[in-house]
Amino acid sequence: MRSRRLVGGLAALATAVSGSALVAMAAPASAGSNTSPAFARTTPDAVVQQRGNDGSVRVIEPRGGAIARPKGVAADARPETAAKAHLSTYAKAFGVPSTELKAASATKLANGSAVRFDRDVDGVPVFAGQLVVSLDRSNNLQFIVGETGGKPTRSFPSVGKLQANKFAGVAKQVVATREKLGSTAGLKVRSEGRNWYDGSILGVPGAKGVQPVYTYQVGDARRALQYRVLVDASTGKAALAYxxxxxxxxxxxxxxKRRVDADTTCDGQANPYARVEGQGPSSVADVNKVYDFFRDTSVRYASYVNLDLTKLIGTDYGDGKGKAxxxxxRVCTSDPNGCPFANAFWDGQQMVFGEGVTTDDVTGHELTHGVTERTANLAYLYQSGAINEGLSxxxxxxxxxxxxxxxxxxANRWKIGEGSSLGVIRDMKNPRAYDQPDKMTSDMWFDDVDFLDNGGVHENSGxxxxSVYLTADGASFNGYTIRGLGLAKTAKILWTxxxxxxxxxxxxxVFYTMPxxxxxxxxxxGSYITEDDCQQVDKAVRATEMYKDPLVGSAKNVDYCTNGKSPMASYAENFESKSGGWTFQGSWVLSSEVGLPYATVGKESAVAWTSSGDDVSLTQKAGVKIPAGSYLRFDHAYLLAADDGAEVQYDTGSGWKPASALPNNNGEDTPAAELGGRKSFANTSNGFGGTRYDLSSLAGRTVKFRFHSKVGTDDSAWWVDNLKIYTCG
Known part of the structure; x- marks a missing residue:
């Protein structure tokens, strides 16, 4: 099993939808309609669906023109009304009745509008379940895009106030465990209400159907630490945390003023005003840079896409300064090397900067996170998070x-971070120069198995x-020659x-939506965009292979038995709870306790979420007698820093011995300093794989096993699941 959902190449499949002829497309012959002029007629040649190979419809798109507005809908009707009328015909293609779709927002765009709908089942919103309906100026349908998730198989559980408070505590504990804080002291939690959660919408590894969840935001007073945690209302365990x-x-x-771990709120009380609108320069260089770069970013959004940035993302703290x-x-933290704090971030209300990272591109980047939050609201994990980072x-x-x-x-064109204390951190023209992929099948795609980067949001933004560089400047890449459109046209396309x-x-x-x-x-x-321009965009998303799945390393695996024989288990453990036959020591926890349910069997696995200095084990409580001809096999995934140790050991009553000495497949093979030179699993597993030991030499003896982790860094993690002792019949 891989640690990313592999949804396969998009291919359209024919499905009957009332009122339109839907045709199948065997392959993505174009990225979006290529009829010129775009959407000019209201009698399209056909209406096509683009699907993922999981069967879900992702796009409904007319070819050769727009779809006329339904009878009874006026050309000047509210876009929400027109979009809802179109959905009464086409929502069923996305697997949902139109009654479950509630208009959330309508945005005026070039040549029409975009109406965003949230899915709501029995009064409970579906987390990230959305459709966007694109209309022309006369309310004719241009296309529908989005994902709505699966159908809940049960009603939402009734939860009392006491249980809800317990869920809030679970959310705080998950963040404390994930961040290795030691306790939940100082963490604050805010409920965001109930949701249905289908992880397949977000591409979450191991997503298992639709779950009822309570959603919380958890953070600290500084707002430097902020998480969203979804707690399963049926099990009381975290379904997701990011x-x-x-x-x-x-x-x-x-x-x-370089105060460590101070509240970062800019309201004149938690931190003094250094410069407000209309005032002259400050004596602090970072203050003046941010003040100027706020203007530069505001001017660019206003001039290119007519957006009032302050109106959209400004915050009013009630301090008399208004929405700003x-x-x-000059924020500092108590973390190692935390002063100066070598980063900047948008905290949902304002910007926070460490000293020396106040550059123009960093400022524009972080403010755009606020813009994205108010528009697409792209979830900050996996591919949606990478797109979020790319837009910024x-x-x-x-x-x-x-x-x-x-x-x-x-020399600096398309480089991010030049002039900051960090130096250049990414290159949009040449992502590979900074270990980022430049196309979906790049060997630099980051399969973030232990969620160090929210599933690869920074790495995979390459x-x-x-694609943006190719669209703006043009170049020959991956078999395509693209004419650049310039920055102004590119900005308009990005905004739409x-x-x-x-x-x-x-x-x-993105492959279908950007063209x-x-x-x-x-x-x-004022746009001056032509059909030939859009053909260049089509080539840019095709050159970067956005219609393909990423190529990632395959995990090492091994069958239970050879020659077609079937395993007959004498012992099995799936680590679904801590009340079973194993002792979880220290930082060995269930995967849901770090908000990363990640398993090959059931919903849980055991994970060593270790910190520097940990020497901890997941240990079998009672020994088991080993039948003749037995094997031990388990699934596991790991990312291990150099010299950190992860090993299987066994005890027959005379002390723990390394299982690597037994005949094995995919066992420990790399000496680790933390284990005193004993062999360890090493590097990254590229998702869940399998390891098997031959227990023939232990036949007839009573044996206990343990998974032992000893580390000198904070950068290692080890998941274990689906353990069996068995013979081959």
């Missing part, structure tokens, strides 16, 4: 390339970044795309 810290006219800038773009600079990189670089700063040189993507979007959604977003701008006054 960081919300997206690592920024009326301007208010505060100065934390706010930031606190793109807008940050657009600001950087157009504000006339001294570092806007040819695919989106490369931001408003059309749903929160659980992946790269396949359609381009075509939505054709004929719009």
């Amino acid at each position: 960081s919300l810290t997206e690592r920024a006219l009326n301007r208010v800038i505060c100065d934390a 773009l706010r930031a606190t600079v 990189d793109a807008w940050g670089e657009i600001v950087d390339l157009t504000n006339g700063s001294a570092d806007d040189t040819a 695919v989106f970044n490369k 795309t931001q408003n059309l993507l749903t929160s659980g979007a992946d790269y396949k959604d 359609l977003a381009c075509r939505k701008n054709i004929g719009q006054a």
